Amino acid sequence: MRLPKPRTFENWALLLLVVVTVLLGAQLLRANLAYFRWLFGERLGWSSLQLGGLGLGLYSLTILVGPFLRRMGTRPLLVRTAFVVGATRLLAQIWWGDPLLDALFVFVGVLAFLIFLPVALGWMVGDRIHKPEAGWHFALLLLSGLALDSAIHSLFLTYDPIWQNNWYAFGTVLLLVGGQWWLLRVILRRVAVPLPFREASLRNSLPLLLFGPFFVYYLIVGGNLARLNALTGWPLPLSVFWLLAGLFAAVLLGWLLPPGRAVALVAFVLLMTTINPPAFSPIVSALSLLVSQISAGLLLTTACTHLARYRSQTGVGNTAWVWWGSQMLSVLLIFLYYVTYDIRLPISREFILYLTVVCMGAGALFAVDRWAASTHIRPALDYLGLPSLHSLALTLALVLALTTVIWQKPAVASAQSDTLRLFDYNMHNGFSMRGTLDLEAMAQLIESQGADILALQEVGRGWVVNGSVDMVVWLSWRLGMPATFTPTSGLGWGHGIFSRYPVIRHDKFALPTPGLPLGRGFAYHEIDVGNEQSLLLINTHLDYSPTDASIREMQTASILHFLEGNPMRRLILTGDLNSQQMEPVLLSLQAVGLRDLIGEAGLSPGFTFPADQPSRRIDYILASPDIGLRELTIPPDVISDHLGISATIVLR
Secondary structure, three states: OOOOOOOOHHHHHHHHHHHHHHHHHHHHHHHHHHHHHHHHHHHOOOOHHHHHHHHHHHHHHHHHHHHHHHHHOHHHHHHHHHHHHHHHHHHHHHOOOOHHHHHHHHHHHHHHHHHHHHHHHHHHOOOOOOOOOHHHHHHHHHHHHHHHHHHHHHHOOOOOHHHOOOHHHHHHHHHHHHHHHHHHHHHHHHOOOOOOOOEOOHHHHHHHHHHHHHHHHHHHHHOOHHHHHHHHOOOHHHHHHHHHHHHHHHHHHHHHOOOOHHHHHHHHHHHHHHOOOOOOOHHHHHHHHHHHHHHHHHHHHHHHHHHHHOOEOOOOHHHHHHHHHHHHHHHHHHHHHHHOOOOOOOOOHHHHHHHHHHHHHHHHHHHHOOOOHHHOOOOOHHHHHHHHHHHHHHHHHHHHHHHHHHOOOOOOOOOOOOEEEEEEEEOHHHEOOOOOEOHHHHHHHHHHOOOOEEEEEEEEEOOHHHOOOEHHHHHHHHHOOOEEEEEOOOOOEEEEEEEOOOEEEEEEEEEOOOOOOOOEEEEEEEEEEEOOEEEEEEEEEOOOOOOOOHHHHHHHHHHHHHHHOOOOOOEEEEEEOOOOOOOHHHHHHHHOOOEEHHHHOOOOOOOOEOOOOOOEOOEEEEEOOOEEEEEEEOOOOOOOOOOOEEEEEEEO
16 A cells, blocks of 8 residues: 655655754764863863763753653754754854853754754654654655765865854855754744654664764764875865765665665674774775765664654653663763773774674664564655755765865975975864864964975864864865875874975884873975975974873984984974973984074074963974074964974075
């Protein structure tokens, strides 16, 4: 028997509301995690355990979905939470005062979003939409919203509009929020019948546990353009195409493949196999991402279809408690993944990724263990399928085209002078001392120095706690300078060299970090500066330990050992050495002939840290004897927690 398929404008408004709210909610989720790390962690000095407690406290409030549903009903709660998501997203874009208030907007928006999702799912498995396919459609709407979020993220070259104060960022957000509020107006005016809420029994609610780990997967892997850039090294338009194609394929195959035991088991195995691809092969990494995106989408559709099939009118307690457990699980996974950069744990970050997949698989397998092959539902492409797929495909294609137009590969210059401008800067992962991602201000500071070569430390690529921004790609585009990236801890954190002149060769070397969670290293570059000359540049960031300087001394010894086999000719060593002038690290480097250009310039005291009240010199530009110094300044601009060093050097 063919099931009725409602086609009313009101139903379409409700469905589109889910897509747009998911898009806005994903933006809030990224900003929320960044505020945890940089506002509360760095600016306010909270420990990792305190941040974990804050996360658990915030996400535990999702238990309020039960009392709110009993008090308000489905439609009022659906409308109000969606409105709060849009309002807080707009306020977060408009407000540029103290970021503590901005963080409050984001926290409230995230809470509203996490309450909206189970309410929307419960509504869709109610009587208003035909039941067998309701959960399936919800999963596909969720995937479509995340695909559009990745499209917006890509269009802004991973620098989310929530962090930007310009007309095109504000215009984009205003358009999205305005569209959401128009949909809400349609619903309030035309949907007079109360929307039912259906939930499963406790046993059949367990697939909800998949949702929290699924969002963890999306943020770290599935929707992380910067991670794909770091893995493949592809030109940005190609990376954007591949990421969006994978997300679209997840939506398409979610429609075409009927969810069931075989599909779920295969998807789980494939996701376990591809979640942590080898970094040595760009093609393997890209194919692994594609397979993992599709597999994660199939697990999601399986879980949601089960929730729609096994529904019962038993109140809202089951949904609330299982959903709460899912969010607690997501906080735990995110916390464990990133705390490994601060605290040495007996488990690795790769293990956390596998654990995330296991949690997703468990949620889906709670669904399929009751399914027989005969329960498969045929997809209804004529209801939500073809029009939605066409629209999504066209939107993603438009974003790809705009990204291709926006992105211009930086040109390499040809030097005809022996004089070069060098700028060394610890970028604090792009975050200001106020606790906000402020790459634009840092880019303006760099531009003001007129540098030919940039030596940057604390450069992030795709860290969720950094807003998932790719600092290498965005800065290269913004400054018009080709870049090379040297990861030192995982794929997403390390050093960046930006040079207007060709880099002939570059290598990376690890530094010893006994007992430390965060990897360290140094990058070696040979740069063709013209006139048959080359500049040898070492960029490094030594360990920070206020109580144990021996680790920095071990790391310095590794650098000195490298220098023994390389000529001390037109050589510059730059970076954050976390050591002051009379400490063994500096003395040993000066002993082999490297000169401290800050001291040579006569800048006294030449402090570089902390930027707001400098009291120590820990950042340096050291040069071999055949490099002259014409000018050196330490710009007083307080953006990062370090001050930069700008030097005009002469190659003799």
